[in-house]
Amino acid sequence: MEEGGSMEYLLEQVMQKDLGKRLQVGQEITELILDEEKSSDMEQDQTLLDRTVDAVASSWVNSSNFKVVLLGMDILSALVSRLQERFRTQVGTVLPSLIDRLGDAKDQVRDQDQALLLKIMDQAANPQFVWERMMGGFKHKNNRTREGLCLCLISTLNVFGSQSLTLSKIVPHICNLLGDPTSQVRDAAMNCLIHIYRHVGERVRMDLGKKGLPQSRLNVIFSKFDEVQRSGSMVLSPVSDKNFEDDDSGDGGRSSSSSKGATLSGKKTVSMGSFRRPASSAKSAARDGAVDVEDFIQAFEDVPTVQIYSNREVEEAMTKIRDVLSDDKRDWELRVAALKKVRSLLLAGAAEFDGFPQQLRLMEAAFKLSAKDLRSQVVREACLTMGHLSLVLGSRFDHAAEAIMPILLNLVSNSAKIMATSGMAAIRLILRHTHYPRLIPIITSNCVSKSVAVRRRCFEFLDLLLQEWQTSSLER
Numbered sequence: 001m002e003e004g005g006s007m008e009y010l011l012e013q014v015m016q017k018d019l020g021k022r023l024q025v026g027q028e029i030t031e032l033i034l035d036e037e038k039s040s041d042m043e044q045d046q047t048l049l050d051r052t053v054d055a056v057a058s059s060w061v062n063s064s065n066f067k068v069v070l071l072g073m074d075i076l077s078a079l080v081s082r083l084q085e086r087f088r089t090q091v092g093t094v095l096p097s098l099i100d101r102l103g104d105a106k107d108q109v110r111d112q113d114q115a116l117l118l119k120i121m122d123q124a125a126n127p128q129f130v131w132e133r134m135m136g137g138f139k140h141k142n143n144r145t146r147e148g149l150c151l152c153l154i155s156t157l158n159v160f161g162s163q164s165l166t167l168s169k170i171v172p173h174i175c176n177l178l179g180d181p182t183s184q185v186r187d188a189a190m191n192c193l194i195h196i197y198r199h200v201g202e203r204v205r206m207d208l209g210k211k212g213l214p215q216s217r218l219n220v221i222f223s224k225f226d227e228v229q230r231s232g233s234m235v236l237s238p239v240s241d242k243n244f245e246d247d248d249s250g251d252g253g254r255s256s257s258s259s260k261g262a263t264l265s266g267k268k269t270v271s272m273g274s275f276r277r278p279a280s281s282a283k284s285a286a287r288d289g290a291v292d293v294e295d296f297i298q299a300f301e302d303v304p305t306v307q308i309y310s311n312r313e314v315e316e317a318m319t320k321i322r323d324v325l326s327d328d329k330r331d332w333e334l335r336v337a338a339l340k341k342v343r344s345l346l347l348a349g350a351a352e353f354d355g356f357p358q359q360l361r362l363m364e365a366a367f368k369l370s371a372k373d374l375r376s377q378v379v380r381e382a383c384l385t386m387g388h389l390s391l392v393l394g395s396r397f398d399h400a401a402e403a404i405m406p407i408l409l410n411l412v413s414n415s416a417k418i419m420a421t422s423g424m425a426a427i428r429l430i431l432r433h434t435h436y437p438r439l440i441p442i443i444t445s446n447c448v449s450k451s452v453a454v455r456r457r458c459f460e461f462l463d464l465l466l467q468e469w470q471t472s473s474l475e476r
Contacts, residue, residue: 007041007048014055014075019065026060026071027452033078042082053079053090061097066106073101073112077415080116080124087124092133094120099137102148110144111374114152115416118159127156127164138173143182150177150188154195158332158377162199168207171196175211178221190224197225198235233333290421291380293387293428300388301347303340308348311355317345318359325366332375339370339381346392357396360389364403371407376418379411383422387429398436405430405442409458413451424457431465435473440465 010032013025032039042049053076060072076094080087101113117134121127137149153170174196177189197204205225208218228234308314324330324338342363350356370382386404390397408430411423431439443465447458466474 007039007045007052010039010042011048011052011055014052014060019068022060022063022068022071026068026074027450030071030074030078031452033075033082036082039082043086050090050093053093057094057097061094061101066104066109069101069104069109070112073109073116074415077116077119080119084123085125087120088129091120091125091130095130095133099134099140099145099149100142102137102152103140103142103145105144110148112415114148114155115376115414117152118155119416121156121160121164127160128166131156131165131170135170135173138177143180143185146177146180146185147182147188150174150185150192153192155375157195157199158375162196167196167200167204171204171207172211175208175213178213178217190221193221194224194228198228198233201234233331290417291425292421293425296384296387296425296429297391299384300343300391303344303347306341306344306348308345308350308353311353314345314350314353315355315359317341317350318356318363322359322363322366325363325370328369328373332373332378335370335373335378336381339378339385342385343388346388351392351396360393360397360400364400367400367404368407371404371411371423376416376422379419380422383408383411383426386426390426390430390433394433395435397430397434398438401430401434401436402438402442405439409442409446409454412457413449413453420453427457427461428464431461432468435469437473440474 010029013029016022016025033042056072056075056079060068060075063069063072079090083090098113098117101109104110104113117130121130131153134149134152137145140146140149153174156165171193174189174192177185178193180186180189193204193208205222208221213221306317308317321338321341324334328335367382367386370378371386373379373382386400386408390401405427408423408427411419414420414423443458443461446454447462449455449458
């Protein structure tokens with residue numbers, strides 16, 4: 001490529017003003033950034049890099065066209081993958097635009113925005129560093145943004161744990177939102193406090209008593225805390241209380257002062273989550289890194305043990321699972337537990353009962369909803385369960401495989417690596433164990449997808465299919 005790999009060329013493409021041209025070059029820019037050979041001078045010219053990042057954040061991510069916004073986020077995601085900790089100096093440049101987009105009218109934009117923010121916390125700068133620069137968003141004029149910030153905080157806690165944040169600095173902002181004029185923001189703030197309590201415990205209750213909140217409001221909050229306590233869904237960590245009291249945060253770098261969050265933000269973990277190096281263990285995959293078929297197989301039996309003795313027990317258990325998975329408003333942990341219950345039933349021999357095939361058919365819509373969930377933990381468990389079902393049922397999984405395959409293929413281009421690689425692992429397991437001819441046109445039709453990642457993987461899937469399937473299955 002003539003000058004196509006240089007920073008000058010990248011900046012020239014990023015500075016395009018024409019909408020059609022932007023939609024054409026967005027994918028090319030992302031691929032150039034991820035190709036270290038074609039953009040070898042990226043780390044050498046800091047000034048051009050700064051201008052490029054600023055242009056993407058201010059002109060692409062702030063665009064009024066949502067497709068350009070999504071492409072802008074893809075470009076930033078590629079930069080995070082490429083630069084890793086060196087992107088930390090760019091965090092202050094991109095955060096204002098990313099905070100604004102948390103209040104975008106389109107779900108797809110908000111979801112990708114949150115995934116990108118979590119990726120930055122994972123690979124570029126630790127969560128505390130990022131959140132110290134995001135807290136102004138709690139006073140944002142857009143109520144959707146204020147709500148989105150609360151949802152992002154909950155995701156941060158779920159992914160990185162309470163030890164990654166100095167929560168005592170954030171709680172006052174949450175308390176202010178309890179009096180927000182918008183009910184959705186008030187509900188999100190309450191949900192935030194409940195999640196903080198789950199992670200930190202009674203220290204939160206004591207601290208809230210000192211915030212000057214009306215007693216009536218405190219009573220409501222404390223009753224919610226009591227419900228959490230009784231439900232047994234606390235996820236306390238050994239350092240959570242200490243971290244909540246500590247008002248002296250680190251500088252946001254990766255020094256010893258931020259060691260509390262090091263297990264999820266340290267250099268070793270960051271490299272596991274990069275686009276260019278797949279994860280090498282199931283442990284790294286528990287976060288935002290890659291997973292593969294081997295990881296899935298190891299996790300198949302990592303579920304609670306159950307015993308079933310009758311067809312009726314199978315049907316009742318599957319019905320309860322379907323009720324939970326069909327409601328995407330249910331707590332995500334309940335949905336994860338429900339997906340694990342499916343694998344528990346498989347291990348207990350549920351597939352041998354007469355009523356199982358019908359229950360599996362009724363479950364297809366719920367499985368599809370789970371695979372499209374916004375939470376990576378739910379998507380991972382859904383993909384795991386699809387892979388396990390295919391392994392156990394073989395050709396009896398054919399109808400469900402046909403129903404779920406388009407959703408799994410859509411995951412391949414997801415910017416959250418855990419979601420993308422979970423989809424790929426599930427597809428590989430299905431192609432190995434469920435030789436169903438109607439899967440072939442679903443894959444071939446995606447060989448002309450607009451996404452380079454989807455096109456590339458589909459040809460890999462076809463190669464796997466040709467190696468694994470009997471000729472008779474291919475000729476039907």
